[in-house]
Amino acid sequence: MKIKEIEEKVLKVAIEIVKEGNGALFVIGENVSYEKLFEQKFSNFSIFENGAEKVLKGLAVIDGAVIIDRDGRIKEYGVMIKDVKAFVGFGTRHAAGLSASKNHNLSILCSEEERKIKVFKDGKYVMQIDALQKNVENQVSQISSLLESLGVGFLGGIGVVTLAPVLGITLLPGVLIFGGSYFAIKKIIEHFKKE
Numbered sequence: 061m062k063i064k065e066i067e068e069k070v071l072k073v074a075i076e077i078v079k080e081g082n083g084a085l086f087v088i089g090e091n092v093s094y095e096k097l098f099e100q101k102f103s104n105f106s107i108f109e110n111g112a113e114k115v116l117k118g119l120a121v122i123d124g125a126v127i128i129d130r131d132g133r134i135k136e137y138g139v140m141i142k143d144v145k146a147f148v149g150f151g152t153r154h155a156a157g158l159s160a161s162k163n164h165n166l167s168i169l170c171s172e173e174e175r176k177i178k179v180f181k182d183g184k185y186v187m188q189i190d191a192l193q194k195n196v197e198n199q200v201s202q203i204s205s206l207l208e209s210l211g212v213g214f215l216g217g218i219g220v221v222t223l224a225p226v227l228g229i230t231l232l233p234g235v236l237i238f239g240g241s242y243f244a245i246k247k248i249i250e251h252f253k254k255e
Contacts, residue, residue, distance in 0.1 A: 063088070066132045067166065067204045069107050071189075073117050074170050074177045075200070078191035083172035084120035085157050087141070088128045089165030094139040097124045107132045120170070125156060147185075154178070158185065166207075179207065 070086050077084050107116055107128060116134065120126050124138040141156035157167035161180035169178040170191075179187040189196065189203060 063130060063166075064204050066107065066128060066130070067168075067207060068200050069113070069132070070116075070128065070168050071177070071200045071203060072197060073113055073120065074168050075189075075191045075197050076117060077120060077170045078172070078175055078177055081172050081175070082121045082170065083153060084170040085125040085141075085153055085160075086120065086128060086168040087125050087157075087160040087165055088168070089130060089161075089163065091163040092127055092160050092165060093142040094125065094127065094136065094160075095142055096136060097138045097140055100136060100138075102134070102137070104133050104135060107134065125160065158183065181207070 066088055070088065074084065074086065102115070102119070105112060105115070107113070116126070119134070119137040122138045124140055126134060127136040127139060129135050141160045144152070144155045144159045147155040147158045153169060153171075157169040157178065157180050161167040162183040164182055167180040169180070171178060175190070175192050177189040177191055178185065179189070187203075187207065
């Protein structure tokens with residue numbers, strides 16, 4: 061299973077969750093330090109099985125994070141991320157998403173207050189998606205492709221250092237890229253213009 065397909069499936073569910081005004085945290089990857097908040101009632105299952113999207117959505121809105129491995133299997137749900145470092149200006153779910161994204165993981169956070177989806181990759185805040193943007197659910201494949209092309213090596217420190225709209229650059233409506241370098245964003249834009 062390609063990680064891009066997993067990202068797309070989770071992003072679609074995340075958009076639905078945020079549009080309904082709920083919050084959630086998905087972690088895609090391995091080596092995540094966590095503690096179960098309660099006994100697991102469901103055995104490991106693939107997010108690609110028939111009907112899995114509804115179950116995934118239901119599990120995601122329970123307190124705690126959903127851990128998905130690189131094969132698209134739900135490993136745990138309703139878990140508390142351990143070894144969380146504060147994410148200044150944000151709450152515990154944001155701090156958990158940022159911390160869980162370390163070790164080459166990807167975290168997708170649904171913010172019920174802001175109605176945004178925030179993406180953390182390799183311990184960096186890399187993207188924000190406006191779930192209320194018209195037809196954003198039709199852009200999931202493009203968003204996932206953009207995520208794949210974001211080599212974290214060029215991204216700067218955590219925070220809003222460079223915003224594409226501030227530079228007058230719109231990659232996709234409702235999608236903001238965070239990073240530390242104008243030139244890195246420029247390269248991404250050049251890549252998408254070629255396609």
